[in-house]
Amino acid sequence: MHVIVVGAGIIGLSTAWHLRRLGAGVTIIDPAPGQGATHAAAGMLAPAAEVVWGQSPLYPLMRASAQMYPSFAAEVASAAGADFGLTDSGTLVCAGDRADLQALRQLRTAQTAAGFTTELITGSRARELEPALSPSVAGAVRIPDDQSIDPRRVTTALLSVVSATTVRRQVTRLIRRGGITVGVGFSDGDELTADQVIITAGAEADSITGMPALPLRKVWGDVLRLRAPAALTPLLHGTVRGLVNGRPVYIVARDDGELVLGASSREDGREGTDAGAVHRLLQDGQRLVPGILDCEITDITTRARPGSPDDLPIVGRIDDGCLVSTGYFRHGILLAPLGGRLGAELATGVSPDWLPAGGLDSVSPGRFSAEPHSAEPSADGSSAVSSVLHPTTLHRSTS
Ligand SMILES: Cc1cc2nc3c(=O)[nH]c(=O)nc-3n(C[C@H](O)[C@H](O)[C@H](O)COP(=O)(O)OP(=O)(O)OC[C@H]3O[C@@H](n4cnc5c(N)ncnc54)[C@H](O)[C@@H]3O)c2cc1C
Known part of the structure; x- marks a missing residue:
């Protein structure tokens, strides 16, 4: 065939x-x-x-x-002689402040109802796991199995x-x-x-x-790639997601030191990168991990998600x-x-x-x-x- x-x-x-x-x-x-x-x-x-x-x-x-x-x-790695950079260091979903913590509790209820095992931890415990987290992080949901x-x-x-x-x-x-x-x-x-x-x-x-x-609907997303200075590497050990004033944001840490900060979600039909979205991502990202403002931006990409x-x-x-x-x-x-x-x-x-x-x-x-x-x-x-x-x-x- x-x-x-x-x-x-x-x-x-x-x-x-x-x-x-x-x-x-x-x-x-x-x-x-x-x-x-x-x-x-x-x-x-x-x-x-x-x-x-x-x-x-x-x-x-x-x-x-x-x-x-x-x-x-x-x-695929064995056939191609190149790997995917697969990591299983888990996710911390962080609350930017006390109001975001309430939304996080509701998210955890949904996760539990869906049969997923997650753990609600304090802001201090979250900072033990990821020392680069901001002192203002009010709590987090820990998801150890995420890859x-x-x-x-x-x-x-x-x-x-x-x-x-x-x-x-x-x-x-x-x-x-x-x-x-x-x-x-x-x-x-x-x-x-x-x-x-x-x-x-x-x-x-x-x-x-x-x-x-x-x-199909095109849901545009702007996303940044960053690299921390040597003195701050590794800035994070796993994925940090969070809510900041109700807005979702994430920072994914790669095994080669790359950080991915994302992502906007727009259905405005604009193919180009949205300056306001990039500004908000940096603003919200630094509320969770202040050190990202010390990083170099290596790439900004905008693409459409194929939504249904x-x-x-x-x-x-x-x-x-x-x-x-x-x-x-x-x-x-x-x-x-x-x-x-x-x-x-x-x-x-x-x-x-x-x-x-x-x-x-x-x-x-x-x-x-x-x-x-x-x-x-x-x-x-x-x-x-x-x-x-x-x-x-x-x-x-x-x-
Ligand atoms: C900012 C952002 C962050 C994301 N993060 C995640 C994430 O962390 N985890 C996750 O699971 N998903 C994530 N997604 C979603 C994920 O990227 C998409 O769901 C996935 O890439 C869709 O793959 P695809 O192969 O269907 O489409 P695409 O990757 O868009 O590939 C479609 C291909 O079709 C080709 N094509 C189009 N028209 C034609 C034609 N007429 N003839 C020939 N070729 C054609 C295009 O050139 C393109 O290469 C993210 C998306 C965005 C935008």
């Missing part, structure tokens, strides 16, 4: 990796591999810290994918394994015969055919002609020759092992019986249709999935 994967972010690359393990031939197409949302991501693998009220179908998926990470990272990786190292490692089959071009349309996708086309009229096509183009997944109008109306991914068939795997929103790095394996198995006809119960339905593209999802093509052969949205509550994001 030959499969075309459109989009080489972490989801497309993980899908390609799993397809190869299943014995499929793979062609990956992307004009700028690894430069989408994955390039911005902080790399927190933090199912408990990501708990938000009302998202219970997401928790089993996040938990399952977090458990898949150590073996996924080890297998993190460097998403840029992940794309480099995965690309080195699959690079021989990577085409640096932009797909403009799906090619359909008899209502079934048989390949993809480019702006100059060139075409490539395959047995299956998987669209993993992140926030641009529905801009390809012939794709259904998926209910219910914050769950969108994975499933568009027609008999085409699948979509997108909508990973602020969890795409965490969900990459699960999403990659799921997309690869659906494309090759393997039953994903390992998925948590209800997992397939919770991510189905058909869940946004007023009518039950049908794989029947419309008269023009262009779209099998309608995009009538259910009213949903949108949540504030931190990652």
Whole structure:
């Protein structure tokens, strides 16, 4: 079987990796591999810290994918000869002041209700664990099991394994015969055919002609990378997240000394970096860890998270020759092992019986249709999935 994967972010690359393990031939197409949302991501693998009220179908998926990470990272590292920078030094979710502590207690109640084990600790105990924390930190929730990786190292490692089959071009349309996708086309009229096509183009997944109008929303995030002076290194030992005047902020510490300070969350359609957002991140970050103002800024990146109306991914068939795997929103790095394996198995006809119960339905593209999802093509052969949205509550994001 030959499969075309459109989009080489972490989801497309993980899908390609799993397809190869299943014995499929793979062609990956992307004009700028690894430069989408994955390039911005902080790399927190933090199912408990990501708990938000009302998202219970997401928790089993996040938990399952977090458990898949150590073996996924080890297998890719052995094939690529380069690792992901996987660390398991945990997360401290800190309260900037007493009012934030109240919000943190509510968050912990949600985490406990979702089945995660966390510990509420005092500000002094938090400073014992992370001496760089500000004296004003009023308390913290400790999540010892959280992991993190460097998403840029992940794309480099995965690309080195699959690079021989990577085409640096932009797909403009799906090619359909008899209502079934048989390949993809480019702006100059060139075409490539395959047995299956998987669209993993992140926030641009529905801009390809012939794709259904998926209910994707672009949630822009600005994020900074910093380096502490030698005298202050390591500034932090794990991930510090927190609430400052109710605003979420995080600082992720990498094993090579890099710090990632993020992230804004905007749906204003502005692709460029927002000066106000950068100012607020530095302001809120230094309220938790004053030493970040002594660091050098090495990078500022702005990218769009591929959001869905219910914050769950969108994975499933568009027609008999085409699948979509997108909508990973602020969890795409965490969900990459699960999403990659799921997309690869659906494309090759393997039953994903390992998925948590209800997992397939919770991510189905058909869940946004007023009518039950049908794989029947419309008269023009262009779209099998309608995009009538259910009213949903949108949540504030931190990652
Ligand atoms: C600031 C920020 C911080 C984040 N932090 C975290 C975090 O800590 N943990 C976490 O789990 N998630 C995090 N996320 C979310 C995560 O980055 C995304 O969910 C994830 O990267 C989505 O991966 P993707 O492969 O679907 O999309 P992308 O990485 O955007 O990749 C899509 C690819 O498709 C290509 N493409 C687009 N259109 C076409 C086309 N027509 N033809 C060919 N190729 C095309 C693009 O060039 C791109 O390379 C963060 C996101 C942001 C913005």
